[in-house]
Amino acid sequence: MRVVEQTDDVVMITDPAGIIEYVNAAFERETGYRRAEVIGQSSRILHSGVQDAGFYKKMWDTISSGHSFRALMVNRRKNGELFYEEKTITPLRDSNNVITHYLSTSKDVTERRxxxxxxxxxxxxxxxxxxxxxxxxxxxxxxxxxxxxxxxxxxxxxxxxxxxxxxxxxxxxxxxxxxxxxxxxxxxxxxxxxxxxxxxxxxxxxxxxxxxxxxxxxxxxxxSRQEEAEWQMADVHKGLESTLNIVHNELKYKAEVVREYADLPLVECIPSQLNQVFLNLLVNAAQAIDHHGVIHVRSGMDGAWCWVEVEDNGKGIPPEHINRLFEPFFTTKPVGKGTGLGLSISYGIVQKHGGRIEVDSEVGRGSRFRVWLPLRQPGSATAEAGEGQ
Structure with a gap:
């Protein structure tokens, strides 16, 4: 048992009905639940709602027939975060070959995913x-x-x-x-x-x-100019316009696009990656509008920073979802309609650029996503040249 307690793999043992009888220390670290909270509880406490009833029926049919079940699953931590894990569930038998318990072992593969x-x-x-x-x-x-x-x-x-x-x-x-x-x-x-x-x-x-x-x-x-996937001085508005043309068919039946651009200097960035951010924000804005609406695309400056924002007059985001928007795999769309990775990837790209994303939303009135970007990257040749002047 000492080995099980020290392993990084999550270990859980349930009775034949799925009631938890044991979890190891890795389970506590991974899920946020203390042992005392889950012992005696159904393993359904971890269900995320991503897997449908058919998935669990197949799982129970497999393990109750005495076979091991392996799958990539999305489960939910105590704090509500979703995470991916590669799980194996193995039936345990007594001397009479009767299944007495199920042993579940899993690895968190969220970052890898x-x-x-x-x-x-x-x-x-x-x-x-x-x-x-x-x-x-x-x-x-x-x-x-x-x-x-x-x-x-x-x-x-x-x-x-x-x-x-x-x-x-x-x-x-x-x-x-x-x-x-x-x-x-x-x-x-x-x-x-x-x-x-x-x-x-x-x-x-x-x-x-x-x-x-x-x-x-x-x-x-x-x-999508991947051969230029390196830091360079670029026109953010040119990237916006290219992206707007790419998603033209997605937007034209959903919303009128209103441009409100400020006079921006060139920004040190990886243009193709920023275009991916703009793409995600524009598509999300269109999908938030049930009927024909308006999408405002704006830009501005504040000192050594510039910003670009996309605002829609769609259905808005419930307050309880705001803090989870950038979590990997979190989505408010129906199962199968969204991966929950668009905003997460966008968040990572903006962080890589040393920036941040602000969200303002009201249910029934719409949402506004503002991307802040430094004009120059710290430590870059262009930034040092600017400091020397």
Whole structure:
């Protein structure tokens, strides 16, 4: 038993009905419960609600039939925090081969899961970057010659319209009245005045479309530019605009986006990581709005700090959830609808930048997330240069 008390693995023993009879010291450290609080309690005291009834039915069917059960589970600590653990439950038998107890051993893998999720996010962004580079390579040539052809077509049409204007000026000089009437009737039939205006409008729209394609590709590259995943001086507003374009389809049916930008200097940061923060905040804001609403995106400065905030007029966050928003795996969404990692990862990114995130929310009125960032990173070359001036 001394070995069990000294191991870092969580050990719990229950009777066949799941009533706790023993826990080791690691259980107390991991869950926050004292032994006296859980002995005699059902093991359900740790349930998080993430696993559904079907999961537990499978678990009980397995162990009650005499087989070990292994699974990755999300459980809840005494303070309400969720944590991941790799758990094994083994039936214990007496000399008559009757199950008398269940031995549960587990390891906390929350941090490992968080790092895995961050790695997956990085790999996902890297994949998007590779895709964007490939798309850009493939479409740059056709977009280039379409753009060039539109410009050439515009020059040709300008010449044709000048020629038509000259013909119209010479029309009255035609002595044959029957010919003049036919020309006049033909102009009415083809509606020449309308064609002049509409052709120019079609060309302008085509030019705008080509420019939009170029911008979308560039925004994808700016958003996920992993080859520049290092500290650099960057325009935060450019990152915001790239991210807003990426999530345009997510936002356009849910909210009007109102920009209120201040005049910000370049900020020392890792742009692709900050874009991930902006992405999470914008998507969360859209998902908080049940019908069509408004999302305000603002920026400002205070001394050596700048801030960016995203405010929505959605359903808001209950007060009891505010302090748990940045916990790994915490989510107010239905099971299967959210991982609870978006804000946790965002919090880690902002901390890495030496910043902080402030939250202000009221149920029924909406939420505001403000990201504070230092303009320069402490100890960096740019910060030291600034101090020397």
């Amino acid at each position: 968080r790092l895995d999720e961050q790695m997956q996010q990085s790999e996902k962004l890297a994949s998007i970057g590779q895709l964007a580079a490939g798309v850009a390579h493939e479409i740059n040539n056709p977009v280039g010659y379409i753009s060039s052809n539109i410009a050439t077509l515009t020059r040709y049409l300008d010449g044709i319209f000048r020629l038509l204007n000259a013909y119209e000026e010479a029309e009255n000089a035609i002595g044959d009245s029957a010919l003049r009437e036919r020309l006049h009737a033909l102009k009415q039939e083809v509606d020449l005045a309308f064609l002049r205006d509409d052709i120019r409008a079609l060309i302008d729209e085509s030019s705008e479309g080509v420019a939009r394609v170029k911008k979308i590709v560039q925004d994808l590259k700016d958003f």
